Every structure is written in C-alpha cells, then in structure tokens.
Ligand SMILES: Nc1ncnc2c1ncn2[C@@H]1O[C@H](COP(=O)(O)OP(=O)(O)OP(=O)(O)O)[C@@H](O)[C@H]1O
C-alpha cells in the first residue's frame with residue numbers, strides 16, 4: 289500500500305437481501321485509487337456504482353472483502369468512527385444535491401466546519417473561499433428553495449470542498465443538470481482537483497462527465513470490466 | 524453548544540408547524556399555572572377567611588364539645604380553667620358559649636345555634652360591637668347575610684327565639700336583628716345567631732361558662748389547659764383541607780389533559796418531521812454526524828418547543844396572570860350555596876414552587892415526547908435514509 293493511496297479495495301462483494309432472494313450488487317471488485325486521481329465509475333443503471341461509493345464512504349458495509357480508505361481498514365470501525373472519517377476526510381456530492389432546506393447557502397456550506405468545531409473566523413474565511421470558487425459569493429443568504437439546479441449543485445460542491453477533504457465521492461453530480469451547468473460544474477471540479485490534489489471518484493453515465501475523466505472504470509453488473517487511463521477530451 | 528444551535532436553526536426554519544406547537548404548549552403552560560393559581564388562591568383565601576372570622580390563632584375546647592354532634596352541644600360547656608381565664612383576662616382570648624335553640628321568623632321554625640360572644644371582642648373579625656345595642660324588650664341578635672336571607676329577616680325585624688336553660692326548661696323571648704354581617708364564612712352565618720355572651724349565660728343560667736375559647740391570631744396554643752383540649756389550625760382547617768384533597772383527582776385530570784394536548788402535538792410533529800426529513804437525516808450522516816448526534820439534534824428540536832413556549836408564555840401569559848392576581852376574578856355565585864367558604868372575588872396565588880414545578884414538568888414531558896420518536900433515527904440505515912426510505 290503506497291503512502292499516497294486514497295482507496296484500496298480487494299474482492300469486495302455486496303449482497304442485498306430482497307425478500308427471499310439476494311441481489312448481488314458487487315461481485316468481487318478490486319480497485320486502487322491514488323491521491324489526486326480524477327476517476328469515474330461508468331456503467332448502466334443498477335451496475336452497483338452508488339453501492340460502491342456508499343461503501344467507500346462508510347455509509348454501507350461490505351458483505352465480503354476489504355476496503356481501506358486513507359490507509360484505514362473500514363472493517364474494524366464503529367459507526368461513530370466511520371462518521372468521524374467522513375467528517376474529516378470525505379466529501380459527498382449527490383445527484384439530488386441534498387442541501388439542508390432550512391439553512392441559507394452560507395449555513396449549508398458552513399455545516400461541515402461546525403461539525404469540526406472550527407472557530408468563527410476560520411469558518412467565515414473557508415466558506416467565503418469555497419463559495420468564491422463555485423461563483424456564488426453573491427448568494428450567501430439565499431435559501432436552497434430559491435436556487436436553480438446548477439446553483440444548488442454548486443452549493444453542494446462548496447459544502448463538499450469547504451473542509452478540504454482528501455477524497456470527494458460524487459454520485460452522478462450532473463444527472464439533474466443541463467449541459468451548460470454540467471460543464472460548469474465539471475470545470476470547477478477539475479480546477480479543485482488540480483489545485484488541492486483531492487482525489488475524486490465519480491459515478492456517472494453522462495458523456496459530458498466522462499469527457500473530463502482521467503481514469504475511466506467500467507462497472508457492469510457488479511464487476512469491473514475495464515479500468516483505463518483516459519485523456520480528457522473536454523477543453 | 525452545536526446541537527442547540529442547529530436545533531434552533533431547524534426549528535425556526537420549520538415555521539408554522541413549530542409555532543402551532545409552541546402556542547399549544549404555551550396555552551397548556553398558562554392554563555396549568557392559571558388553574559393551579561386559582562386553586563391555591565382559593566385555598567389560601569378560604570384559610571384566611573376562616574382564621575379571621577372563626578378560628579383565630581386556635582381554640583381550646585370544652586372536653587365534651589363536638590361540633591358535629593348537636594345533641595351533646597347543650598352539655599358541652601363549663602367554667603374555664605385558671606390558665607384560660609388568665610389569657611382571657613389579658614385580652615388574648617375570648618370565650619364563646621354555644622346553645623341549641625330555634626328561631627320562629629314569621630311563623631316558620633328554624634333550628635339555630637345560639638352563640639354567645641363578648642361584644643367588645645377583637646379576636647375575630649365579626650362586627651360584634653352592634654350587640655351592645657339594647658332594643659326595647661328584645662334580645663339583640665347579630666346574624667350573617669345568608670342566615671338573614673334564609674329566615675327572610677332584615678335589620679330591625681323581630682322574631683321569637685327559643686332555647687333551653689341548664690335546668691331543662693324551655694324559654695322563649697322576642698329577639699331583634701341589630702345587625703346583619705357580610706361574612707364570607709358560611710359556618711358563622713348559616714343557622715347561626717350571635718348574642719352577647721353575658722346575656723346568653725344569664726338566659727341559660729350558666730354564669731362564667733363557655734363551650735370553647737378562641738385565642739388571638741398572634742397568640743400561641745399551649746399544650747393543654749386543664750381538661751380543655753387545644754385545637755390548632757391543622758385540626759380546625761381539616762374539613763377544608765379534606766375538601767381540597769377530594770378535588771385533587773379532578774385537578775390532576777385537567778392538567779393531564781392539557782399536557783396531553785401539548786405533548787400529542789409535539790409527538791406528532793416529531794414523527795412527521797422524522798418521516799419527512801429522512802433524506803436530510805441521511806445527508807447529516809454523510810456529512811459526518813453519527814446517529815447518536817442526529818438523535819440528540821432531533822430531540823433537542825422537540826425539546827426547544829418548551830423553551831419557546833416558556834418565552835411566549837412570559838410575553839403574553841405573565842401580564843394576564845399578573846392582572847388576575849392583582850385584580851382578582853369575580854365569582855358569579857355564592858360559595859355558601861355550594862358549601863364552601865369563598866370570596867366574591869377570587870385571588871390566585873402563584874408560588875415559586877408552582878411556577879418552577881410546572882415549567883420543569885412541561886419541559887420534561889416535551890423532551891420525552893421529542894426523544895421517543897427520535898430514537899428511530901438510531902435504527903436508520905444512512906443509505907436508506909439518503910434514498911428517502913424509512914428504516
Ligand atoms: N438498499 C438496497 N436494498 C436492496 N437492493 C439494493 C439496495 N441498494 C441497491 N440495491 C440493488 O443493488 C443494485 C445496484 O444498485 P446501485 O444503486 O448501486 O446501482 P447504480 O449503478 O448506482 O444505478 P443507478 O445508475 O441507477 O444509480 C441494483 O440492482 C439495486 O436494485
């Protein structure tokens with residue numbers, strides 16, 4: 289395991305009980321992701337992308353196999369320890385944005401820092417920077433309900449990056465956005481990746497996202513069928 | 524301090540639903556304090572009036588005296604023991620003689636207790652001075668308003684009063700109403716007629732006798748005085764306190780209903796809130812909040828209702844409670860009709876214990892009904908919650 293390994297997965301199997309039978313969502317996945325990678329899981333609906341991201345983020349547990357995140361074996365961790373790992377090192381971006389509806393834009397982005405007990409001054413500075421990056425400095429007081437889809441996802445990105453996590457897991461971040469907004473978001477994420485050496489792992493079946501990936505991992509039916517370095521075709 | 528801060532943000536953000544619950548809780552809080560205050564005030568008032576007009580600082584009873592047994596009354600008097608005679612002489616107490624009799628106002632007959640009291644006394648708050656009048660050829664009689672109404676007598680009216688002397692022979696004379704007193708204690712009013720003590724002693728031929736002795740409100744009862752039995756406030760107020768105890772279950776039921784109303788509102792919105800905010804709960808977990816903390820957050824949100832309710836109640840309820848406490852509440856009926864001692868106005872009493880106790884009780888219940896539904900969060904799977912599915 290190299291020092292700059294972000295994620296290391298061996299023989300990961302995930303079964304979901306479904307009534308009497310069992311859904312095999314992941315059937316022995318091996319995957320290593322280094323620090324600073326910009327990689328995407330690409331595959332059809334139901335291929336297990338979300339399941340894999342959830343397991344990496346400690347939101348779900350493997351049926352078999354081992355998962356190491358930032359050198360830590362998730363198997364021996366309590367719920368609280370997994371939550372702490374997310375709190376400190378992992379940022380999530382969801383297809384559905386998942387902003388906290390009663391908070392303002394500022395408060396949404398501030399939230400992860402509150403959990404980390406950062407001081408007032410630190411929070412103010414970091415939130416301002418994050419909102420600046422996503423171009424929403426002028427919307428700090430807005431409520432999520434008043435934002436467009438593109439704006440909402442940019443707030444979600446600011447929230448994910450504000451604590452400068454080592455890993456960002458983005459589950460179909462552009463699926464609810466139009467082309468222009470999708471490109472906007474991807475350009476922001478590429479920039480972040482280049483500036484902070486944050487590792488990105490996407491799940492997507494969106495061509496626009498694929499065009500930015502530097503590594504494309506094909507997932508079909510719970511198996512990785514190909515894993516290749518790709519040259520971003522987007523400008 | 525993070526959880527309270529977040530809880531407050533969420534609760535205020537939730538808007539109308541929050542305020543509906545806060546208003547209900549505030550109403551319950553207010554009603555409990557208001558009703559208890561009225562109740563306590565009524566008891567305090569009743570005690571005060573009873574002490575002022577009837578029992579003073581306490582009494583010494585003739586050993587045979589039993590106010591509940593009318594047949595023994597006529598044999599329950601005697602000379603005062605020395606100690607009592609001394610405190611009476613010092614003006615710290617007064618003797619009262621009780622004799623059975625009958626009044627015949629306008630041809631009707633009413634059984635009465637004839638009470639002899641020193642007209643000059645200032646031990647209890649009855650206008651006995653009017654008994655110094657000496658109507659021509661009639662006994663001066665003082666009675667309460669209730670008795671006056673019952674006997675259809677007015678001031679200056681005459682009626683025949685009949686009694687039995689110590690030798691067993693009946694006697695009757697004209698009596699004139701020299702005063703009608705406005706007294707809120709029906710026990711010195713209904714069925715009672717008051718005569719000057721010395722006159723009554725002569726009528727019954729028991730010089731120096733008394734049935735009981737009332738001591739001044741500031742005097743202390745000593746252990747015993749001869750054979751006479753000291754009766755303290757606890758004993759003399761027993762029937763009032765018993766009446767209070769008999770009412771307690773109803774009062775508790777009322778409070779229970781009020782609290783249940785507030786608690787149910789909050790319980791419902793907690794259940795609803797947790798159901799509707801599954802995705803938010805999942806998001807909180809994905810951001811690194813562990814389940815225990817999310818449970819605390821939701822519990823705190825519910826519990827904060829009681830804090831807001833308290834603040835709201837202070838804003839609108841405190842002035843109302845204050846007004847009622849300083850102006851009283853008029854009572855539309857006469858307490859004597861329902862057999863209790865009661866004023867024309869009711870003055871609530873709010874003790875620190877009542878206020879503090881009510882607030883703590885409401886806060887505890889609100890916290891409990893907030894916690895119970897929130898426990899479900901601890902069983903939620905973050906991935907299910909994120910997908911908007913309940914566990
Ligand atoms: N909690 C669950 N219970 C039962 N089955 C599940 C659960 N989560 C996922 N599955 C099943 O596991 C398989 C993989 O699901 P997953 O959500 O990971 O796919 P996906 O690649 O993210 O699909 P999509 O592109 O539609 O988001 C699917 O067959 C799905 O029905």
Ligand SMILES: [Mg+2]
Nearest residue numbers: 337338339459
């Ligand atoms: Mg998915």
